[in-house]
Amino acid sequence: MKKVNIGGVPEHFNLAWYLTFKNGEYKEQNINLRWKDYPGGTGDMCKALREKEIDIAVILTEGIIKDIIDGNPSKIVQTFIQTPLIWGIHVANDSPYRTIEDLKGKVAAISRYGSGSHLMAYINAENNKWDLKNDLDFKIVGNLDRAIESLQSGDSDYFLWERFTTKPLVDNGTFRHVGNCPTPWPCFVIAARKDFIESNKTDLKTILSIINKTTSEFKDIPSIDKTISNKYNQKLDDVREWLNITEWSQKPIDKETVIRTQSELFSLNIIPEIVDYRTLTAKL
Template sequence: MKKVTIGGVPEHFNLPWYLTLKNGEYKEKGINLRWNDYPGGTGAMCKALREKEIDIAIILTEGIIKDIIEGNPSKIVQTFIQTPLNWGIHVAHDSPYKTVQDLKGTKAAISRYGSGSHLMAYINAENHNWDLENDLDFEVIRDLEGAIEGLTDGTADYFMWEKFTTKPIVDRGVFRNIGNCPTPWPCFVIAVREDFIENNKDDLKTILDIINNNTADFKAIPNIDKTIANRYEQKLEDVQEWLSITEWSQSLINEETVMNTQKELHALNIISEIVSYDTLTRQI
């Protein structure tokens, strides 16, 4: 049986992977797919791809584009979530900051440099016409647990993370949400190491076919909202809102979207150059 390793954040977006693994759908096709959680997010997965800890990553679009340009030998083979990611902007519950504009010049908690929380701090700053050189400062906190600690003890002032993932922390009175910042592009893509693509095209196509069959009908699964609420300890109404604004994809990200994303990242000096569509993607 072919062993394949895959990584992703332990969040509701990736429940289709859990369901298909639980049902043994990959094993039926002779594939031993092993899932690894990466609570540290995109930066940690980029490192794991480079070091061959994983073959496949469910990863933020902007983060993997940046890392491929910087030498990560991987390719985007498909969009996973077509809709934008809604990043919540969070402060400690007793923080003096009341609005996003109050955060100008303060310290952002980020999971690591090159992560989504790092890159989106630039997008948020641009949205508010801040000086990207002087109004941004960062504190590396690794993951969501690190952010709770960092904001509570004042090591950092604000933290950007997916709104619905952090909602239970807001509900507990640990964070306050003072704003939102949606990505200007589809949020999650499936990235695969180039050497794995070259040597395992049939297995990769099988894996994509299985997950795409699941995501195409994911919202129609009976009581899926209750399943998500229970598994991820979220309020049912929050899950229902999230489902209403989230769409999965079964196709490769298009060239226009890739080039527009690069233009945005380049304008913010997040990437040093704009590369060709074929440098970043591979049709399976």
């Protein structure tokens, strides 16, 4: 049986993968697909791809594009979530900061450089016409739990993370939500190491076929809202709102999206150049 390692964030976006594992669908196709959670997010997964810890990652679009341009030997094989990610902007509940404008020049907690929390802080700054050199400062915290500690201790002042994942922390008074920053592009893609794609194309196609069948039917699964609510400790109304605004994709990432994402990252000096579509993507 072929062993394949895949990584992703332990969040509701990836429940479809959990369901396919639970049903034993990959083993039926003689594939031993092993999932690893990466609470640190995209930066951790980029490192794991580079170090061959995983073969495939369900990863933020902007993060993997930046890392491939920076030398990560991987390619995007398809879009996973077609809709934008809604990043919540959070402060500690007892923070004196009440608005996004209050955060200008303050310290943003980020999981790693090159992570979504890092790159989206630039998008937020641009949206609010801040000076990118003088109005942004960062503190690396690693993951959500350490971000909580950092904000509460005053080591950092604000933190961007997916709004519905952090909503329970807002509800229980750990964080205060001061605004949102949606990604200007489809938020999650599936990427794989180039050497893995070249030597395991059939297995990769099988894996994508299985997950795509599940995501295409995901919203029609009976009581899926209650399943998500229970598994991820989220209020039912929040889950229903998230399901309403989220669409999965079963298609390759299109050229226009790749160009648009790169153009935005280049304008923010996050990437040094705009590269060809084929440099970033693989056709299976």
